[in-house]
Amino acid sequence: xxxxxxxxxxxxxxxCLLPACARYSRLPLDANARxxxxxxxxxxAPTSQAxxxxxxxxxxxxxxxxSLKLAALRRAEARSQAESGALLPNPSFSGSLGYLLxxxxxxxxxxxxLTEPVNAWIILRARRDEAKAATAEVDASLAWEAWxxxxxxxxxxxxxxxxxxxxxAQSQLASTLQxxxxxxxxxxxxxxxxxxxxxxxxxxxxxxxxxxxxxxxxVAAQRRELRALMGLSFDAPLPLAPLAPVVPLDDHxxxxxxxxxxxxRPDLVALAMxxxxxxxxxxxxxxxxxxxxxxxxxxxxxxxxxxxxGPAVTIDLPIFDQGRVQADAEGVTRQRLHEEYSxxxxxxxxxxxxxxxxxxxxxxxxxxxxxASTLTADRTDGAAAALDRGDLDRQAYTDLSVASLSRRVAVxxxxxxxxxxxxxxxxxxxxxxxxxxxxxxxR
Numbered sequence: 241x242x243x244x245x246x247x248x249x250x251x252x253x254x255x256c257l258l259p260a261c262a263r264y265s266r267l268p269l270d271a272n273a274r275x276x277x278x279x280x281x282x283x284x285a286p287t288s289q290a291x292x293x294x295x296x297x298x299x300x301x302x303x304x305x306x307s308l309k310l311a312a313l314r315r316a317e318a319r320s321q322a323e324s325g326a327l328l329p330n331p332s333f334s335g336s337l338g339y340l341l342x343x344x345x346x347x348x349x350x351x352x353x354l355t356e357p358v359n360a361w362i363i364l365r366a367r368r369d370e371a372k373a374a375t376a377e378v379d380a381s382l383a384w385e386a387w388x389x390x391x392x393x394x395x396x397x398x399x400x401x402x403x404x405x406x407x408x409a410q411s412q413l414a415s416t417l418q419x420x421x422x423x424x425x426x427x428x429x430x431x432x433x434x435x436x437x438x439x440x441x442x443x444x445x446x447x448x449x450x451x452x453x454x455x456x457x458x459v460a461a462q463r464r465e466l467r468a469l470m471g472l473s474f475d476a477p478l479p480l481a482p483l484a485p486v487v488p489l490d491d492h493x494x495x496x497x498x499x500x501x502x503x504x505r506p507d508l509v510a511l512a513m514x515x516x517x518x519x520x521x522x523x524x525x526x527x528x529x530x531x532x533x534x535x536x537x538x539x540x541x542x543x544x545x546x547x548x549x550g551p552a553v554t555i556d557l558p559i560f561d562q563g564r565v566q567a568d569a570e571g572v573t574r575q576r577l578h579e580e581y582s583x584x585x586x587x588x589x590x591x592x593x594x595x596x597x598x599x600x601x602x603x604x605x606x607x608x609x610x611x612a613s614t615l616t617a618d619r620t621d622g623a624a625a626a627l628d629r630g631d632l633d634r635q636a637y638t639d640l641s642v643a644s645l646s647r648r649v650a651v652x653x654x655x656x657x658x659x660x661x662x663x664x665x666x667x668x669x670x671x672x673x674x675x676x677x678x679x680x681x682x683r
Contacts, residue, residue, distance in 0.1 A: 276473065279478065284300060297466070302390065311386070326370070332354070335351060337350050338351075346544070355536030366524035370521055373517035374513070374517040384506035389469065400480060406649060410649055418449070421445040501589065505668075525567040528566070529564065596665065
């Protein structure tokens with residue numbers, strides 16, 4: 241009968257703790273997973289069938305990008321791990337029974353003790369600060385991942401739209417040069433021209449055809465990458481709207497964003513949060529130099545029913561390990577993160593300023609190329625009328641057409657470079673990102 245109350249107590253304790261336990265259920269793998277076959281099948285897809293603009297593509301990437309969906313799960317995983325590290329340790333219970341086997345006595349002996357580590361309470365604030373900063377670090381890192389994914393999506397939209405226009409211009413140029421080569425080759429066959437005249441035209445026609453083929457392959461690869469970013473299958477239809485005109489760089493807005501860069505650029509905020517987490521670890525390591533201490537209550541009964549009870553204390557004797565080594569290591573790590581943050585901020589400022597200067601050069605080159613292309617196109621239109629009237633021969637008109645198409649190709653390549661720089665600048669400046677760092681985070 242002596243064991244019955246003890247078993248009843250253990251059963252009651254188990255029933256009380258059961259509701260707090262996690263539940264397990266199987267999660268079968270999906271072997272039939274597929275990407276969406278059309279834009280309409282995507283989450284948040286627009287109701288109209290109109291071609292997608294840059295903003296719509298960005299929104300669909302945010303909602304459907306497979307990597308970003310996994311990032312959300314990584315965030316939940318990291319948050320759970322951080323929260324578990326900030327919990328207090330459970331009290332410890334120990335007990336034993338000593339059944340009387342021989343000798344004097346008329347009762348079962350027992351011992352029981354309940355203890356709680358004190359050190360966990362000493363470093364509790366530091367651990368919770370660490371968990372909070374670590375969670376914020378993960379959030380900022382994932383925000384930076386999403387920001388870079390959106391930037392890549394914007395770049396691919398520009399690559400595909402301008403790439404189609406570039407392919408059209410290069411194809412026209414290759415066709416024009418091929419017709420010109422056919423004409424001069426026939427003239428060479430009649431003996432009217434020699435190889436020194438026809439060879440450059442043949443080489444130009446070959447190079448133009450090769451450039452058009454390379455552009456076609458590049459645009460196909462970029463379109464496939466864009467579909468993957470959006471969660472679309474590789475052959476899903478993806479109509480894209482024309483791009484908005486290039487707007488000159490706003491130096492005032494860029495400079496203002498540069499001044500507050502550490503507050504709203506996610507990767508810099510993540511570094512600051514990582515530093516705060518390490519600062520809390522260093523503080524916890526310093527506090528952990530206090531010898532490990534546990535306090536509680538212990539009671540016992542011997543076989544003659546004599547009972548004892550009173551406080552119990554367990555303390556480590558810091559003879560060999562005083563915790564200084566671990567504290568020094570955490571302090572060095574904090575110093576390294578401090579220097580790394582300063583270096584990254586300096587690199588970010590220098591990189592942005594260099595890209596702003598390059599953007600001004602590219603904008604000037606685009607304006608010059610556009611002006612020259614427009615002038616050549618106007619002359620080509622006039623030459624077409626002159627050809628119809630018989631005032632201009634076919635060879636001169638072909639030369640003007642080749643020059644016009646070549647300058648059109650140059651304009652498209654320059655515009656693509658300008659847009660690539662602008663997207664990179666927006667990404668580095670974090671333009672469009674709100675302040676995600678508090679006054680405490682940035683000192």
